[in-house]
Structures are given as structure tokens and as C-alpha cells.
Amino acid sequence: VTDEDILNDHATVDDVVTYGMGLQGQRYSGLEILNSENVQSLQPVWAFSFGGEKMRGQESQPIVKDGVMYVTASYSRAYAIDARTGEEIWQYDARLPDGIMPCCDVVNRGGALYDDLFIFGTLDAKLVALNKDTGKVVWVKQVADYQEGYSITAAPIVINGKLITGVSGGEFGIVGKVEAYDPRTGDLLWTRPTVEGHMGYVYRDGEAVENGISGGEAGLTWPGDMWETGGAATWLGGTYDPDTDTLFFGTGNPAPWNSHLRPGDNLFSSSRLAIDPNDGSIKWHFQTTPNDGWDYDGVNELVSFDYEQNGELVRAAATADRNGFFYVLDRTDGSFIRGFPFVDEISWAEGLDDQGRPIYTEGGRPGDPAATEDDKGEPVLARPAFLGGKNWMPMAYNQGTGLFYVPSNEWAMDIWNEPVSYKRGAAYLGAGFTIKPANEEFIGVLRAIDPSTGEEVWRHENRAPLWGGVMTTAGNLVFTGTPEGYLKAFDARTGEELYRFNTGSGVVGTPITWEMDGEQYVSVASGWGGAVPLWGGEVAKVVKNFNQGGMLWTFKLPNGEAAL
Numbered sequence: 001v002t003d004e005d006i007l008n009d010h011a012t013v014d015d016v017v018t019y020g021m022g023l024q025g026q027r028y029s030g031l032e033i034l035n036s037e038n039v040q041s042l043q044p045v046w047a048f049s050f051g052g053e054k055m056r057g058q059e060s061q062p063i064v065k066d067g068v069m070y071v072t073a074s075y076s077r078a079y080a081i082d083a084r085t086g087e088e089i090w091q092y093d094a095r096l097p098d099g100i101m102p103c104c105d106v107v108n109r110g111g112a113l114y115d116d117l118f119i120f121g122t123l124d125a126k127l128v129a130l131n132k133d134t135g136k137v138v139w140v141k142q143v144a145d146y147q148e149g150y151s152i153t154a155a156p157i158v159i160n161g162k163l164i165t166g167v168s169g170g171e172f173g174i175v176g177k178v179e180a181y182d183p184r185t186g187d188l189l190w191t192r193p194t195v196e197g198h199m200g201y202v203y204r205d206g207e208a209v210e211n212g213i214s215g216g217e218a219g220l221t222w223p224g225d226m227w228e229t230g231g232a233a234t235w236l237g238g239t240y241d242p243d244t245d246t247l248f249f250g251t252g253n254p255a256p257w258n259s260h261l262r263p264g265d266n267l268f269s270s271s272r273l274a275i276d277p278n279d280g281s282i283k284w285h286f287q288t289t290p291n292d293g294w295d296y297d298g299v300n301e302l303v304s305f306d307y308e309q310n311g312e313l314v315r316a317a318a319t320a321d322r323n324g325f326f327y328v329l330d331r332t333d334g335s336f337i338r339g340f341p342f343v344d345e346i347s348w349a350e351g352l353d354d355q356g357r358p359i360y361t362e363g364g365r366p367g368d369p370a371a372t373e374d375d376k377g378e379p380v381l382a383r384p385a386f387l388g389g390k391n392w393m394p395m396a397y398n399q400g401t402g403l404f405y406v407p408s409n410e411w412a413m414d415i416w417n418e419p420v421s422y423k424r425g426a427a428y429l430g431a432g433f434t435i436k437p438a439n440e441e442f443i444g445v446l447r448a449i450d451p452s453t454g455e456e457v458w459r460h461e462n463r464a465p466l467w468g469g470v471m472t473t474a475g476n477l478v479f480t481g482t483p484e485g486y487l488k489a490f491d492a493r494t495g496e497e498l499y500r501f502n503t504g505s506g507v508v509g510t511p512i513t514w515e516m517d518g519e520q521y522v523s524v525a526s527g528w529g530g531a532v533p534l535w536g537g538e539v540a541k542v543v544k545n546f547n548q549g550g551m552l553w554t555f556k557l558p559n560g561e562a563a564l
């Protein structure tokens with residue numbers, strides 16, 4: 001796989017060589033062999049077991065090149081599979097130490113292909129590069145110390161000969177960062193910490209150089225030394241926009257969760273960062289939840305798209321934040337174009353001001369434990385819950401309909417603050433919580449959203465929270481999965497459910513589609529898990545009978561069907 005292949009991934013329908021089905025992250029395929037007229041006939045052609053004990057939480061997006069599928073699974077495993085037959089070519093199991101500390105299950109969301117390498121991140125915070133034909137290790141690089149709480153769950157991306165990764169660990173007071181490596185050797189090219197105060201340098205050719213952006217001196221948005229352990233993990237990885245030559249990374253929650261310990265905006269937590277891929281410098285930032293006090297952890301993917309307004313081309317980017325608001329930004333400079341709620345009854349903010357900053361609801365923030373006698377701050381009922389209006393699961397943008405398809409959830413939480421102090425390698429929250437369903441009928445809502453008006457064009461409600469990624473096609477289709485086990489397809493214009501297939505375990509993976517031998521294929525990983533069964537509080541009851549697992553399913557129309 002070459003840089004060209006990667007940059008063109010969104011336009012080549014016969015392969016999927018990037019996380020996002022294109023670096024901009026639209027998850028849109030121009031294929032229409034499979035479409036809203038014939039999707040009812042879709043059938044599985046093979047299924048592949050990830051094997052292993054206790055397999056769960058299959059959040060991966062496979063990639064496909066030249067008839068071979070490369071996919072990661074939970075516990076930092078990777079596989080190459082014959083995409084025609086489902087036969088295994090090789091398997092790699094990372095040997096993980098006992099002390100790994102993923103906050104939210106043992107997940108992995110995917111890998112990257114470059115040259116003859118398949119590269120992915122592990123729960124002990126390493127990057128591993130495997131020979132794509134044999135699965136043999138070519139290089140391994142320690143990105144950060146797992147004993148401090150670092151891990152990697154996101155898929156790396158490669159752009160113009162640079163391998164770009166983020167890190168997880170926001171719940172342990174790590175310092176988030178984005179890093180670039182030489183994909184052939186694993187040598188570090190630059191590092192970009194995402195907490196102000198750690199900001200004044202970049203690495204270039206293995207040497208630290210000042211780049212002038214230092215939060216440490218003037219106007220620190222953290223009190224005292226709180227920035228030293230400030231979180232802002234880049235745990236969802238990034239997207240890349242070739243038009244502006246910019247990497248977009250979301251940053252997670254500031255640490256600790258108790259916001260009274262860190263008055264200030266706490267840059268660059270809960271933000272979108274536009275990063276120069278050449279040296280790691282920050283071009284602009286947009287913070288969705290300043291002084292985040294609810295773990296809104298605004299790490300969600302920023303997806304580039306273009307539209308016309310009054311005859312002018314707008315180079316925009318959109319993100320559906322965990323905090324419940326959908327933002328449309330000008331991707332050339334990060335300026336706010338518009339924002340609107342995409343979930344119901346947001347409690348913590350009354351809306352956004354004309355810069356996109358939240359207008360906080362009076363009394364919406366959980367109280368300061370220092371102000372009470374029993375060390376437990378005044379609780380509040382906040383909505384959405386910290387697992388978010390949308391969590392990690394990627395949305396999709398359809399160039400034909402001009403709509404975003406957003407996997408969202410309706411839930412609330414009781415949240416309160418507690419005293420906490422930083423201890424290396426220990427949870428650093430200073431908060432307690434119970435998540436509750438917002439109603440008896442449904443939590444998950446797949447929404448079709450018009451980014452130019454904020455209108456919800458259609459919605460599909462699901463009993464359990466939606467936790468899988470979305471993919472959309474020129475064949476007027478939207479695919480996603482449900483914790484109840486289904487891969488589902490919808491009419492992209494109307495939201496009518498056109499197809500469902502039960503994979504035997506909850507689908508929390510992200511589907512892909514590609515063309516092979518003149519036929520259109522769809523693949524998705526199945527295996528219930530992720531944060532909901534761990535942290536879902538009262539919602540865990542809704543999902544408690546769902547079986548875990550680890551399978552990869554592949555579908556196509558029966559032979560000849562597409563021609564009808």
C-alpha cells in the first residue's frame with residue numbers, strides 16, 4: 001500500500017485501506033451494486049472466529065486490499081484473512097502484561113496498512129508493525145508507559161509517509177499526545193502533547209525543538225500544577241484533510257473529572273485540534289466543553305465535507321460531541337459555523353453562543369465537595385450521561401443525500417464529585433455516577449442529520465444503546481449494528497429498515513464495503529462489549545443478557561442477484 005493508495009481510499013471502491021474508508025472519515029462508498037432495491041437479499045458468505053477466551057468488545061473496522069482482509073480484535077490481536085473464503089492467513093496475539101489499564105474494556109478499533117506492513121496499537125501502549133503477508137513482527141515501539149495508565153485502543157493512520165497515533169488514559173491523569181512515527185522503522189518524528197503547559201516543543205528528526213506554542217508561560221488555563229496530569233487523551237485517533245493538509249484529533253476529558261479542582265478552560269481538553277502533519281504544531285483548536293465537569297470527553301471524530309452556500313463552496317467539518325451538540329466548523333481555520341443539539345433534552349447547557357461556546361445551565365454542574373461537610377458534592381441529574389450523546393462509534397456522511405448518520409443515545413446520569421488526589425497509575429476521577437435510561441422504550445437512536453439546518457431528517461430507535469459505527473453508500477444505504485446482535489441496513493433517505501441479520505452477539509464494530517470480482521461485499525465484526533456493560537449503571541440491566549463474542553461476518557448478494 002502506497003501513500004497514493006491511502007490518499008485515494010475514499011474514491012477507490014475495490015479496497016478499504018484506511019480507518020474511516022478515506023482519511024476524511026466520511027465512511028462513504030460510491031458503490032451501488034448493493035442498493036435499497038436489492039439489499040433484502042443480502043446473505044452471509046463467511047464468518048470467522050477471533051477465537052480465544054473471554055473475547056468481547058469487537059469495535060474494530062476491517063481493512064481490505066488485494067483480496068486480503070486485515071482486522072484487529074480485542075486483547076490487541078490482529079488477523080489476515082482471505083477475503084473470498086474467510087480462511088485465516090495469519091494471526092498475531094500481543095503478549096499483554098497483567099497490569100494493563102484500559103478504562104473501558106479491552107478494545108481495539110483497527111490498524112493501518114503501509115508498504116508491506118500492517119500496523120496497530122496495543123493495550124500496553126505499543127505500536128506493532130507486522131509483515132502483511134506473514135504476520136511476523138517487523139518492529140515494536142513503546143509509545144508510552146502502560147503503568148502510568150496509558151494504552152492504545154484507536155487505529156493509527158498513515159499520511160504522506162508518517163504514521164500518526166493517539167493514546168488513551170484520560171481516567172488516570174496521563175498527558176494526551178499525538179505522535180508521528182516513520183512507518184518503516186518506528187522512529188519517532190514528532191510528538192505533540194495535548195495539555196497546555198506541555199506544549200512548547202516538537203520533535204523533529206529525533207530532536208526537541210521549540211515551536212513557540214507554549215501554554216506554560218502566559219495565560220495557563222489550569223490552576224497550579226494541575227496541568228501536569230491533565231488528561232486530554234487522544235484516544236479515538238484522528239482524521240486527515242488533504243485539502244488543507246491538516247490532521248484533526250479530538251481530545252478527551254480533563255483529569256480529574258471533578259472540575260472544581262481545576263477552574264479554567266483546561267486547554268486543550270475536550271477539544272478538536274488541527275495539527276500540522278509536518279511538525280506537529282497546532283494550527284487551531286475548538287473546545288466543545290471548557291472546564292468539562294461531566295466527562296463529556298469531546299474526543300469525537302471531525303469529519304471533513306464540502307457544501308455550497310449562496311453559490312460559495314464551504315470547506316466544512318462536522319463533529320457530534322459526547323456533550324450532545326453537533327458542530328459544523330470551517331475546517332480552514334476552525335471558526336464556528338453552526339451548532340445544535342442532536343440529542344433530546346440536554347441539561348448542562350442551554351445552548352451555544354455565537355462562537356460555539358456552551359451557555360452553562362445554572363446549577364447544571366455537579367457541586368464542589370469542598371463546600372459540603374461529608375466530602376460528597378451536591379449531585380445533579382445531567383443529560384446526556386457521560387457515555388455521551390455519541391461515544392466513540394463513528395458517524396458517516398453520504399455525499400448523495402448530504403446527510404450525516406449519527407449513532408446516538410438518550411440517557412441521563414446522577415453525577416457527584418468527590419475529593420481526589422493524583423496517584424501514578426491509579427484512577428483519577430474524583431466523581432461518582434449512575435447512568436439511567438432516559439425512557440423505557442429506547443436508548444439508541446440512529447439519526448439522519450442535515451448539517452446545514454440541524455434538522456433531524458429521520459430517526460430509528462433501538463432499545464439498547466447503539467455502540468457500533470456507521471457506513472453509508474451511493475446505493476442509498478446506511479449500515480450499522482445493534483447490541484441485540486443485528487447488522488442492519490436502512491434507506492438513506494427515509495430511514496426505513498430494509499435488512500437485518502443476527503450475528504449472534506452484539507455488533508459494536510464498524511461495517512465496511514468494497515467490490516471484489518464484480519460483486520459488492522459488506523463486512524462487520526460482532527462481539528458485544530465496550531464501556532456500556534462496564535459503566536452503564538441502570539442501563540447495564542437492559543443489556544445484561546447479551547452474549548459476548550468475537551466473530552467477523554462477511555456478506556454479499558447471492559450469485560447473479562446484483563444483475564437482476
Ligand SMILES: O=C(O)c1cc(C(=O)O)c2c(n1)C(=O)C(=O)c1cc(C(=O)O)[nH]c1-2
Nearest residue numbers: 104107153168169170171233235252530531
Ligand atoms: O479518556 C480516555 O483516555 C478514554 C479512553 C477510552 C478508550 O480508549 O477506549 C474511552 C474513554 N476514555 C471513555 O471515556 C469512554 O467512554 C469510552 C468508551 C469506550 C469504548 O470503547 O466503549 N472507550 C472509552
Ligand SMILES: [Ca+2]
Nearest residue numbers: 170252253297
Ligand atoms: Ca475518558
